[in-house]
Amino acid sequence: MNRPPTYEELLSGVSWPDAERELGYEPGGFLNIGWMCSDRICRLGLADKVALCWEDYQGNQKRYTFDDVRVLSNTVARFLCTLDIKPGERVCLFMDRVPELYIGLLGILKTGAVAQPLFSAFGDESLFVRLNDAGTAALITQKKHLPKVRKIRAQLPSLRDVIVADAEDLLLREGEFAFDMEAADRVDSFPVYPTTAESPSILHYTSGTTGQPKGAQHVHYSIISQYLTTKVVLDPHPEDIYWCNADPGWVTGTSYGIIGPWSNAATQVVLDSGFNAERWYQFIEKHRVTVWYSAPTAIRLLMKEGTELARHHDLSSLRHLASVGEPLNAQAVLWSQEAFGKPFHDTFWQTETGCIVVTNFPGMPIKAGSMGRPFPGITATVLNTKTYEPINQPGIAGLIALRPGWPSMIRGYWNNEAGFNKKFKNGWYLCGDRASIDADGYYWFMGRDDDVINTGGHLVGPFEIESALLEHQAVQESAAVAKPDPVNMEVVKAFVTLKPGYKPDADLELEIMNHIRKRLSPLAMPQEIEFVDSLPKTRSGKIVRRILRCREFNEPVGDLSTIMDD
Amino acid sequence: MDELSQVICDYVRREYLEEDDEREIAEDTRLISGGIVDSFSMVSLKRFLEKKYQIQIPDAAATPDAFDTVRSIVALVHQFQKVSAHA
Numbered sequence: 001m002n003r004p005p006t007y008e009e010l011l012s013g014v015s016w017p018d019a020e021r022e023l024g025y026e027p028g029g030f031l032n033i034g035w036m037c038s039d040r041i042c043r044l045g046l047a048d049k050v051a052l053c054w055e056d057y058q059g060n061q062k063r064y065t066f067d068d069v070r071v072l073s074n075t076v077a078r079f080l081c082t083l084d085i086k087p088g089e090r091v092c093l094f095m096d097r098v099p100e101l102y103i104g105l106l107g108i109l110k111t112g113a114v115a116q117p118l119f120s121a122f123g124d125e126s127l128f129v130r131l132n133d134a135g136t137a138a139l140i141t142q143k144k145h146l147p148k149v150r151k152i153r154a155q156l157p158s159l160r161d162v163i164v165a166d167a168e169d170l171l172l173r174e175g176e177f178a179f180d181m182e183a184a185d186r187v188d189s190f191p192v193y194p195t196t197a198e199s200p201s202i203l204h205y206t207s208g209t210t211g212q213p214k215g216a217q218h219v220h221y222s223i224i225s226q227y228l229t230t231k232v233v234l235d236p237h238p239e240d241i242y243w244c245n246a247d248p249g250w251v252t253g254t255s256y257g258i259i260g261p262w263s264n265a266a267t268q269v270v271l272d273s274g275f276n277a278e279r280w281y282q283f284i285e286k287h288r289v290t291v292w293y294s295a296p297t298a299i300r301l302l303m304k305e306g307t308e309l310a311r312h313h314d315l316s317s318l319r320h321l322a323s324v325g326e327p328l329n330a331q332a333v334l335w336s337q338e339a340f341g342k343p344f345h346d347t348f349w350q351t352e353t354g355c356i357v358v359t360n361f362p363g364m365p366i367k368a369g370s371m372g373r374p375f376p377g378i379t380a381t382v383l384n385t386k387t388y389e390p391i392n393q394p395g396i397a398g399l400i401a402l403r404p405g406w407p408s409m410i411r412g413y414w415n416n417e418a419g420f421n422k423k424f425k426n427g428w429y430l431c432g433d434r435a436s437i438d439a440d441g442y443y444w445f446m447g448r449d450d451d452v453i454n455t456g457g458h459l460v461g462p463f464e465i466e467s468a469l470l471e472h473q474a475v476q477e478s479a480a481v482a483k484p485d486p487v488n489m490e491v492v493k494a495f496v497t498l499k500p501g502y503k504p505d506a507d508l509e510l511e512i513m514n515h516i517r518k519r520l521s522p523l524a525m526p527q528e529i530e531f532v533d534s535l536p537k538t539r540s541g542k543i544v545r546r547i548l549r550c551r552e553f554n555e556p557v558g559d560l561s562t563i564m565d566d
Numbered sequence: 567m568d569e570l571s572q573v574i575c576d577y578v579r580r581e582y583l584e585e586d587d588e589r590e591i592a593e594d595t596r597l598i599s600g601g602i603v604d605s606f607s608m609v610s611l612k613r614f615l616e617k618k619y620q621i622q623i624p625d626a627a628a629t630p631d632a633f634d635t636v637r638s639i640v641a642l643v644h645q646f647q648k649v650s651a652h653a
Binding site: 057 | 585587589596598599601603604605607609613614616617626629630631
């Protein structure tokens with residue numbers, strides 16, 4: 001058919017077993033994401049097809065065919081084996097959006113090790129927490145990020161090897177190794193480790209309300225979901241040029257920035273640059289991008305720049321647009337129709353789901369502001385907050401929940417079985433968000449069900465921010481909550497009481513902001529700090545973030561009686 | 567380089583680069599699009615400028631474009647210094 005299928009056609013025509021057949025996977029047999037995204041594509045006769053066209057902010061470009069990706073990922077894998085990296089060991093990728101990150105991930109997976117991509121803007125504390133929890137054995141980075149690693153290395157006894165991808169003439173220390181992927185002897189044949197469906201593949205850290213970030217454990221079987229959802233929702237055609245804005249330090253950047261597109265043999269482009277609207281439009285025009293997977297924060301930044309700037313560029317190549325990370329407001333959907341001639345399709349999912357679960361489809365009418373409908377093969381509902389039973393009436397808000405068992409569902413949180421078990425109630429997996437379902441089956445996002453802050457499409461946990469605030473010598477007590485923001489949806493706001501002798505002023509606010517930014521990350525940095533005399537607490541002294549958050553959002557606090565007695 | 571540009575370069579170097587990062591921060595160095603300062607970190611740079619030069623930069627003016635180079639930041643500061651002077 002020439003038109004995209006309708007939702008009803010998808011429900012009857014798309015299934016996980018279809019994806020298994022298309023990928024040539026035999027249940028119980030060999031399954032390795034690295035091999036599937038490179039060797040398999042070459043075996044389909046597409047070795048010479050461009051897999052990756054990379055560009056940096058200065059316009060420097062590199063191009064890689066699928067055969068290049070196959071050989072270079074073998075080369076990375078072989079190097080890791082010379083360092084005695086064993087299957088199951090965690091290998092962190094701590095790099096900007098450079099080719100070594102994309103290809104290196106496949107190389108790690110080919111050894112049977114677990115890839116642990118981390119956002120390169122993380123400060124040393126954020127980096128330490130995640131490496132320490134995972135017991136990471138090796139880390140691949142760039143020289144610009146090496147100082148952060150060196151600062152914490154002595155506290156990480158598991159970290160045997162630090163590999164620098166662009167060392168050049170840098171003086172390396174013991175346990176540090178230079179590895180130039182392009183200059184190394186190419187490895188045409190590598191014995192890919194015989195991973196199977198349930199072999200661990202990727203460890204993605206994600207923030208929650210309580211405690212430190214948790215390592216969401218994915219397995220190689222996740223490719224079934226990522227392949228099929230890419231094919232159906234993002235819809236890359238053989239001749240398409242695909243661009244996913246997301247950094248592979250986050251799950252979007254791996255699920256839909258590496259695994260999804262490459263398992264579908266899509267040519268993708270990557271721009272290693274901070275946001276600049278003019279630059280982005282030039283990039284789309286130059287590479288004739290056809291499928292664009294972006295995020296509401298970026299879209300709102302583009303909106304701020306106006307439609308006029310978009311019209312100065314030939315963006316006629318754009319065929320299909322999608323968005324991820326936070327709810328896409330109706331205004332942004334309508335704006336993209338005006339600016340690009342087509343709407344962004346909102347997609348809803350999270351680190352723990354590994355793939356898109358509720359979404360707008362190419363062949364389904366969009367209701368601007370709606371999350372869309374469940375992907376075929378995903379059983380979704382909204383649950384009553386007290387009984388955890390499905391709500392069958394349209395328009396009533398409840399907890400978004402999924403029936404466990406889709407291929408890319410995480411298999412656990414690293415070293416945190418109790419935390420993982422809390423995600424399930426009454427036979428349902430709880431996403432941690434609230435929504436309502438209308439009479440047509442479309443989902444409408446209502447908000448988080450916990451204290452996690454969703455800023456720029458990334459989840460930030462209040463606990464790690466508050467812990468870092470307490471490290472500052474002036475801070476007595478702290479609370480971190482979400483504050484509404486027109487571009488990022490939410491940003492972090494901190495409430496702080498000071499120790500005696502410290503004066504609340506603009507200098508101290510700036511000092512504390514920079515402290516958090518360097519220790520944790522720019523995302524976690526409070527965009528505002530309010531100095532207060534006291535924080536709202538329960539009888540037992542627990543800080544009630546909900547009161548502070550509701551004030552920021554101008555919402556009623558609701559019944560606090562049970563909370564205050566805690 | 568004028569004093570304002572120098573102050574901004576020094577602040578960016580001190581706050582956004584690691585100690586042994588040898589990258590040069592010049593007037594036309596791409597700060598945002600070059601990945602040195604990301605859009606979330608812009609707020610702390612904005613606060614610094616507001617405090618240092620006793621100005622108010624409206625959120626609408628604090629765009630990634632306006633903060634992308636030292637030169638454009640200097641222009642922004644001058645713009646709002648004039649606004650303050652006439653207030």
